[in-house]
Amino acid sequence: MPMILELIIDVCNWWNGVNKIKANLKQKSPDAIKLGVLSAAGINFPAIFDPVQTHPGVVITAIAARSKAKAEAQVAKYKLDAAKVYDSYEEVLQDPDIEAVYIPLPNGLHHKWAINAMRAGKHVLIEKPITSNADEAKEIRDCANETGKIALEAYHWRFHPAAHRVKEIVESGKYGHLTSVFSKMVLPPGTLSSDDIRFKYELGGGASMDLCYVLSSSLYWAAAPNDVKGTSFEVLSTKPQLSKRDKRVDENMDATITITNADSARSPVKCTTVCQLATPKYLGFIPQMWGLTPLAVLELEQAKIEFTSFSTPFIGHKIIVTEKSGKKTTETCYTGGPIWGERGQSWWTTYRYQLEGFVDRIKATKNQEKYNGPWVDLDESVKLMEIVDAVYEKSGMPKRGAK
Numbered sequence: 001m002p003m004i005l006e007l008i009i010d011v012c013n014w015w016n017g018v019n020k021i022k023a024n025l026k027q028k029s030p031d032a033i034k035l036g037v038l039s040a041a042g043i044n045f046p047a048i049f050d051p052v053q054t055h056p057g058v059v060i061t062a063i064a065a066r067s068k069a070k071a072e073a074q075v076a077k078y079k080l081d082a083a084k085v086y087d088s089y090e091e092v093l094q095d096p097d098i099e100a101v102y103i104p105l106p107n108g109l110h111h112k113w114a115i116n117a118m119r120a121g122k123h124v125l126i127e128k129p130i131t132s133n134a135d136e137a138k139e140i141r142d143c144a145n146e147t148g149k150i151a152l153e154a155y156h157w158r159f160h161p162a163a164h165r166v167k168e169i170v171e172s173g174k175y176g177h178l179t180s181v182f183s184k185m186v187l188p189p190g191t192l193s194s195d196d197i198r199f200k201y202e203l204g205g206g207a208s209m210d211l212c213y214v215l216s217s218s219l220y221w222a223a224a225p226n227d228v229k230g231t232s233f234e235v236l237s238t239k240p241q242l243s244k245r246d247k248r249v250d251e252n253m254d255a256t257i258t259i260t261n262a263d264s265a266r267s268p269v270k271c272t273t274v275c276q277l278a279t280p281k282y283l284g285f286i287p288q289m290w291g292l293t294p295l296a297v298l299e300l301e302q303a304k305i306e307f308t309s310f311s312t313p314f315i316g317h318k319i320i321v322t323e324k325s326g327k328k329t330t331e332t333c334y335t336g337g338p339i340w341g342e343r344g345q346s347w348w349t350t351y352r353y354q355l356e357g358f359v360d361r362i363k364a365t366k367n368q369e370k371y372n373g374p375w376v377d378l379d380e381s382v383k384l385m386e387i388v389d390a391v392y393e394k395s396g397m398p399k400r401g402a403k
């Protein structure tokens with residue numbers, strides 16, 4: 001998956017002239033945040049190297065991999081000129097220059113390294129899902145509160161103006177209450193090898209973990225703004241497809257969940273989710289070549305909203321509103337939106353917007369200012385992991401990270 005994404009971003013960067021922008025930004029701000037990266041993960045280019053290369057306020061100053069040669073290869077390939085190379089993650093945490101770390105480790109290792117990093121005085125950007133389970137997510141929240149460090153789960157799609165625009169439409173009340181949300185994410189067949197981290201229970205694998213965006217989507221649309229903590233949920237049904245090699249691992253998972261807000265004036269929202277790491281064949285024998293469908297379809301009393309957006313919204317992103325009368329309107333939103341104001345560029349990926357928020361928040365904290373941009377609160381991360389745990393429980397499967 002990261003390889004396909006890298007290719008798409010490479011082509012888009014070329015098309016949008018981003019490589020020139022990168023070349024002109026060799027000189028970073030004197031107060032640029034020094035960022036360390038824990039591992040030479042496949043996702044590094046799309047999620048962090050590419051966005052850092054167009055952001056004046058952050059620079060990658062270290063990367064560690066279990067084998068130094070692997071980290072050196074990424075430094076050379078991605079021209080990370082300012083980066084020191086270490087052969088242990090611990091060395092990055094002990095480097096006094098580094099202010100923040102990005103953690104793209106297998107899910108089962110996020111908790112340990114995020115806690116170690118915060119205790120070593122670093123802010124953390126942690127890949128999704130934040131941890132193996134809700135108890136671990138609560139420990140991250142407690143550690144962030146205790147150390148005063150910033151911890152952000154990398155739900156990059158939540159930082160894009162298009163997501164904020166859809167939320168604005170939902171919350172406007174123009175189309176009545178939100179009643180249901182359908183969220184789907186499917187990996188194209190052949191994307192993953194059988195030894196991928198996503199299929200390993202011990203590393204926090206499973207479709208519900210890896211494609212947890214569908215749950216993030218459900219909760220974001222269903223919850224009242226700024227009151228995710230006040231929501232309750234019930235997993236009504238699940239339909240897992242288990243890996244033949246390890247029955248603790250879901251290759252695919254369908255789930256139906258009701259999300260109810262503390263504010264009783266809001267209707268409970270029925271959320272249906274589909275996530276597939278291993279795409280089933282049509283009629284049992286015709287291979288599906290590409291399973292991409294909208295990230296979300298929202299049903300309101302008076303309209304349906306289809307939202308198609310992912311890492312690179314500048315290709316094919318749409319917000320389609322179909323009113324009960326049949327009237328259909330389509331819009332796009334690449335920059336600004338109700339939260340960012342004037343900020344953004346049409347070629348920014350969701351990861352670039354996420355980095356903007358992460359850097360802004362660190363700077364605001366340093367200057368004892370209030371940060372007003374988009375954010376994924378740790379209470380939301382905890383709630384999402386509670387839902388993941390409950391999906392596994394309903395399926396008769398062990399939650400991840402169970403001792």
Ligand SMILES: NC(=O)C1=CN([C@@H]2O[C@H](COP(=O)(O)OP(=O)(O)OC[C@H]3O[C@@H](n4cnc5c(N)ncnc54)[C@H](OP(=O)(O)O)[C@@H]3O)[C@@H](O)[C@H]2O)C=CC1
Pocket residue numbers: 001002038039040041042043044047064065066067070104105106107109127128129154156197203210311
């Ligand atoms: N935001 C997004 O769009 C995406 C997010 N992700 C998330 O990023 C994380 C990494 O995914 P991805 O880059 O695809 O994974 P990779 O397998 O490519 O990278 C994982 C890294 O973890 C390190 N590692 C440390 N211990 C182990 C171990 N025991 N077994 C295997 N690897 C180990 C390896 O580092 P080393 O280099 O030290 O050998 C490896 O490079 C996951 O949490 C995933 O959910 C993934 C894809 C997209």
Ligand SMILES: O=C1OC[C@@H](O)[C@H](O)[C@H]1O
Pocket residue numbers: 001187210211
């Ligand atoms: O963005 C993503 O797409 C594919 C997944 O396998 C990956 O982990 C996820 O974050």
